[in-house]
Amino acid sequence: MGTVVSFDVPAAARADGSLDAALSWLHWVDRVFSPYRVDSDVTLLAEAEVTVEACAPEIAEVIAACAAVRTQSGGYFTAAPGGRFDPSGYVKGWAVERAAAILSRGGSTSHLVNGGGDVQCVGGRPRAAAEPSAEPWRVGIADPLRPGRLALVVAAADGAVATSGVAERGAHIIDPHTGRPPTGLASVTIVGPSLASADAYATAAFAMGPKLARDWTESLDGYEAYAITPDGEVWQTLGFARHIAPA
Amino acid sequence: MRRAVLAVIMTVAGLVALLSFKTHSGDQTPAGEPTTQVPALLSGERALTGNTVATIYGPVQVQAVLRTSKIVGVNILRRPAETSMDLQIGQYAFPKLVGETLIAQSARIDTVSGATYTSGGYIQSLQSALDIGA
DSSP states (O other): OOOEEEEEEOHHHHHSSHHHHHHHHHHHHHHHHOTTSTTSHHHHHHTTSSOGGGSOHHHHHHHHHHHHHHHHTTTSSOSOTTSSOOTHHHHHHHHHHHHHHHHHHTTOSSEEEEETTEEEEESOSOOOTTOSSOOOEEEEEEOSSSTTOEEEEEEESSEEEEEEEOBTTBOOOOBTTTTBOOOSOSEEEEEESOHHHHHHHHHHHHHHOHHHHHHHHHTSTTOEEEEEOTTSOEEEOTTGGGGBOOO | OOOOEEEEEEOBTTBOOOOOOOSOOSOOOOOSOOOSOOOOOOTTEEEEEOOOEEETTEEEEEEEEEETTEEEEEEEEEOOOSSHHHHHHHHHHHHHHHHHHHHHHHTTOSEEESOOGGGHHHHHHHHHHHHHHO
């Protein structure tokens, strides 16, 4: 889907084939879910040329998940943001989370997968044999207002960090209620166990704008939010502070 | 031409290895001279030039400047400049990406959340430059 996925994995994952399996999974997802491919299931569904039943079963899984987040977010997240079926807002985080799970199943206990700025962490960063305990991964949050700077650093042993916002290429999220890009937030970061959920929640919260997003993210069970407004104001949910990495 | 690229970074005793491949074949390397002058190297620095990477916005090529094994600078040799919009984006995005590269090294950061896929060409070209030095 035109994104870059980077892996930080133990060498064993390369030797035992689990890294290859994770890569194959991502390529498969691209073939099936890319809205830019004329022959993907997503494109064929959007053109009403096939039924859901004729598609890969993961299509129905993703449609159901998108519907759940849509309900949960009061319609601010949708699988058809421009009026046409395009679940990319869910698929990226979902695919990256599953790639991380493939590595776990292969035996890795310490890895990180970053898909276009959305990150799934497992087991903390690799440590030398002499160190007593694993340290969490350190995930920098890009500051949308100050090019080249980080807003803060999140520490995550196991868990996901997803950020939605106006980055290099300008506004790309549409408020489904107005059909226009939302303007009240520069970026929203969501931290929580699942990247599929965190990514979708970040997209929904960004579309909501600051007022709605603050209450809504506070209500999310197991997920915390950190947001920056275009004026440089910052707010976070009550439980976010414990995710901030020590300097 | 849209590409799916997978950068694989392994942290094994400081070893950085990369596997990168594309799912499409096609016109990947636009011709043309680098569009930017680069500053002269200081003593003890070496420059590694990355591949030109075709993105949907145009070609991107970067050069990493290293002192011993640390990145001390990144020069943008080619950037999309077809339209004034591309120029505007380039003027904003590339300094940001260069800054993030330098910060990521200095702040003990494992990764960055919040970049978008437009950074793909930058990362790919930078990684190919680092591969030369590995």
